[in-house]
Amino acid sequence: MAIQDTSTARRTVIVDTFTDGVLGPDVQQLGPVADGGHIVWNSTPGCWGPMITPAIRGGHEVCTPVAVEGAEPGDAIAIRIKDIAVTSRATASGNDQAMEGRFNGDPYCAAVCPGCGAEWPETRLEGIGETAVRCVACGADATPFTFTNGYTLAFDGRLGLSVHEDRAREIAGDAAAYAQLPDNSAQNPILTFAPSDLVGVVTRMRPFLGQLGTTPSAPMPDSHNAGDFGAFLVGAPHRFAMDAQALQQHKTDGHLDIDAVRAGAILVCPVKVPGGGVYLGDMHAMQGDGEIAGHTADVAGTVTLQVEVLKALGIDGPVLFPVLEDLPFLARPLTADERARALALAEREGVTAIEESLPISVIGTGPDLNSATDNGLARAAKLLDMSVPEVMNRATITGAIEIGRAPGVVQVTFRAPLPALEAAGLLGYAIEQYGAVA
Numbered sequence: 001m002a003i004q005d006t007s008t009a010r011r012t013v014i015v016d017t018f019t020d021g022v023l024g025p026d027v028q029q030l031g032p033v034a035d036g037g038h039i040v041w042n043s044t045p046g047c048w049g050p051m052i053t054p055a056i057r058g059g060h061e062v063c064t065p066v067a068v069e070g071a072e073p074g075d076a077i078a079i080r081i082k083d084i085a086v087t088s089r090a091t092a093s094g095n096d097q098a099m100e101g102r103f104n105g106d107p108y109c110a111a112v113c114p115g116c117g118a119e120w121p122e123t124r125l126e127g128i129g130e131t132a133v134r135c136v137a138c139g140a141d142a143t144p145f146t147f148t149n150g151y152t153l154a155f156d157g158r159l160g161l162s163v164h165e166d167r168a169r170e171i172a173g174d175a176a177a178y179a180q181l182p183d184n185s186a187q188n189p190i191l192t193f194a195p196s197d198l199v200g201v202v203t204r205m206r207p208f209l210g211q212l213g214t215t216p217s218a219p220m221p222d223s224h225n226a227g228d229f230g231a232f233l234v235g236a237p238h239r240f241a242m243d244a245q246a247l248q249q250h251k252t253d254g255h256l257d258i259d260a261v262r263a264g265a266i267l268v269c270p271v272k273v274p275g276g277g278v279y280l281g282d283m284h285a286m287q288g289d290g291e292i293a294g295h296t297a298d299v300a301g302t303v304t305l306q307v308e309v310l311k312a313l314g315i316d317g318p319v320l321f322p323v324l325e326d327l328p329f330l331a332r333p334l335t336a337d338e339r340a341r342a343l344a345l346a347e348r349e350g351v352t353a354i355e356e357s358l359p360i361s362v363i364g365t366g367p368d369l370n371s372a373t374d375n376g377l378a379r380a381a382k383l384l385d386m387s388v389p390e391v392m393n394r395a396t397i398t399g400a401i402e403i404g405r406a407p408g409v410v411q412v413t414f415r416a417p418l419p420a421l422e423a424a425g426l427l428g429y430a431i432e433q434y435g436a437v438a
Contacts, residue, residue, distance in 0.1 A: 009034040009069035016042040017184050018281075021050060021058025021109070022240075023065070023254075024219035025273045032067035032275060035309045038082070039066050039278065042182045045298035046210055046282025047223075048093055049179070049187035051108065052133050052143045055120050059108030059223030060255075060282050061187050065215050067275025068307050075271040076313035077214060077278060078429060080306040084207045084263045086155065086285055088299040090171050090178040092190045094150025094197065095293045099143065107144035108229075109221035110238035115140025125192055128172045132192050150195025153203070153285070153297055160203045160285060160297060165196040180300045190298065205285050207301060208262035213254025213318060214269045215277025218246060222281070226255040227365030227372060228408030253317040253365050254279065258404035258411060259287045260322040260361070266429050268310065268319040278307060290403040313425055317379055320361040320411065321433045328400035331359045331413045333434045356437045357398070357415035358430035360384075366408045373401055376412035384420040 013033040033039055041063050050056040068077055104110040104119070113121040115138040122136040123143075133143040152168035153160040163171070168191075171178050175191035216225050221240055224230045230247045233240055242250070252270055261267055269278070285297040324332065334342065342354050362383060364376020377395070381388045391412065395401060399414030418437065421427040 009037065011037045012040060013037070013066050014040045015063045015066060016182055017064045018044060018061050018186070019058070019064060019222065021056040021060060021222050022219055023058070023215050023222050023225060023279065025215065025217055026219065027065060027215065027277070029065045029067040029275050029277050032069045033307060035069045037307065039305045039307065041280055041303040043281050043283045043301055043303055044182055044185045044187060045088065045091060045179060045190070045300055046284070047295045047298050048190035049298065051096070051145045052190060053123065053187045054111030054113070054142055054144060055122050056187060057109055057120055058221035060211060061185060062211050062222045062279050062281030065277035065279040068278060068309055071271045071276035071309050072274055073272055074312055074314055076310040076315050077269050077271060077276045078308045078310055079212065079267045079269060079278065081261070081263050081265050081267070082304040082306055084209065084283070084301060084303050086205065086207050086299045086301045087180040088155065088178070088301070089180065090152060090154045090191060091285065091297050091299050092150060092152045092193060092195050093295050093297050094147045094195055096145045096295060097148050098145055102142065102144045105237040106232055108223050109240055111144045113138065113140055113142050123188065125188055128169055128192060128194050130193050133188055147193065147195050149197045150193065151198035151201065152191065152195055155205060155285065158205055160205060162198040162201040163196065164199045165194070168194040168196040182300060203286055206259070206262065207283060207285055207299065208259050208287070209280050209303065210257045210282030210284055211255050212261055212267055212280045214252045214271055215273045215279065216250045216252050217272040218242065218250035220251065223255055225251050226253050226409060227251065227375060228367055228405065229255060231367040253363060255282070256318065256363065256404055256409055257287070257291050258320070258409065259289065260320060260326040264323040266321040266433060268315065268426065268429070270315045270317060291405045310425055315383060317365065318363040319383065319426065320363060321429050322361055324434060327359050328402065328413055330397065331399040331415055333358060356418045358418065358421060358434050358437065359413065360416045360421065360426065360430060361411045361413040364410045364412055368408050369403065369406065369410060372408040372410045373412070376410050380412050383424050384416055385423065386420065
């Protein structure tokens with residue numbers, strides 16, 4: 001694996017280049033950025049544009065990974081999300097249908113031209129609509145996906161509004177400009193399809209990153225770097241196939257689609273390759289829990305992160321410290337009034353002390369939501385040296401199981417005892433987010 005300019009770590013690294021959709025130990029990393037330094041990114045829209053660009057091999061178009069000074073396998077990298085700003089003026093999205101005959105087992109990562117049979121064919125745009133993506137070699141309609149129900153959203157910086165067909169087609173005529181595609185992006189802008197099944201729907205903008213994490217230790221499509229989408233690689237007929245054990249060993253669960261991965265949050269990620277290879281992409285303007293349509297409003301934007309190495313933390317998947325308002329009601333720290341009432345209740349009931357705790361959210365992934373929940377519970381138990389039944393009890397009465405993405409990404413969120421957080425090396429991040437226990 002090549003890492004550029006390893007002689008001097010930089011305090012700030014600026015990234016405006018992208019992968020072809022494949023992540024792994026052989027993908028060149030930029031940097032390194034200094035431990036404690038910042039990375040500034042220009043991100044592309046994540047899902048739909050790459051999905052209709054067969055030459056992008058991973059289902060998404062994520063930024064080139066960045067090495068972090070001193071990060072080695074077995075460590076972790078804490079990522080403070082300092083800022084996320086949407087630059088797109090419009091986007092299009094909706095529920096998808098895969099086009100039979102245009103892929104080898106998986107439309108996200110194994111596109112095939114239905115005309116000439118080329119793998120990952122280069123394409124050009126001809127006109128507007130769902131037949132606009134054409135193979136450069138033979139001219140065939142080559143998009144692996146079209147919409148079952150789609151919409152075009154225009155933004156004002158705070159709200160999104162779905163527009164009518166005429167306006168959608170007008171925007172499609174200058175799609176790259178409305179999407180504000182970064183200069184080095186290779187994707188076909190999804191605005192070209194001009195969907196307009198929903199008109200006049202108003203939604204709030206609250207941008208977050210669907211992809212944020214570290215590089216997996218074996219080559220895999222970026223959109224499959226998680227336990228649910230990754231399950232499609234097991235026994236697959238294409239070159240990214242791997243067995244279940246290898247998937248579990250190598251993935252880092254960077255494809256989260258958890259709407260709490262937004263400005264102000266802290267995400268702690270496992271390191272499985274030298275330098276860590278921090279990457280991001282798949283920025284969304286908003287999303288309800290579950291991303292139940294399969295996709296949401298993909299946008300371009302700028303992101304500022306601060307990174308910090310945690311030596312020998314040894315986690316297998318991400319740990320999240322969301323902003324306070326994103327915590328489930330039961331997981332929020334006790335207020336001063338609640339603490340006073342709790343102390344009075346403890347005195348009445350003969351309990352000598354109340355537990356001091358702060359929130360933590362452990363990510364679990366798997367082929368379905370049940371297996372993702374089991375994974376998250378097991379990870380939390382191992383991290384905090386508890387039994388799984390204890391974690392289950394704590395998540396039930398002091399937290400929640402939240403759906404990040406169907407079919408299989410969850411957050412196991414609860415208040416954990418301060419000694420357990422301290423022993424895991426994570427107490428400082430909990431205090432940074434939620435304040436010291438009074």
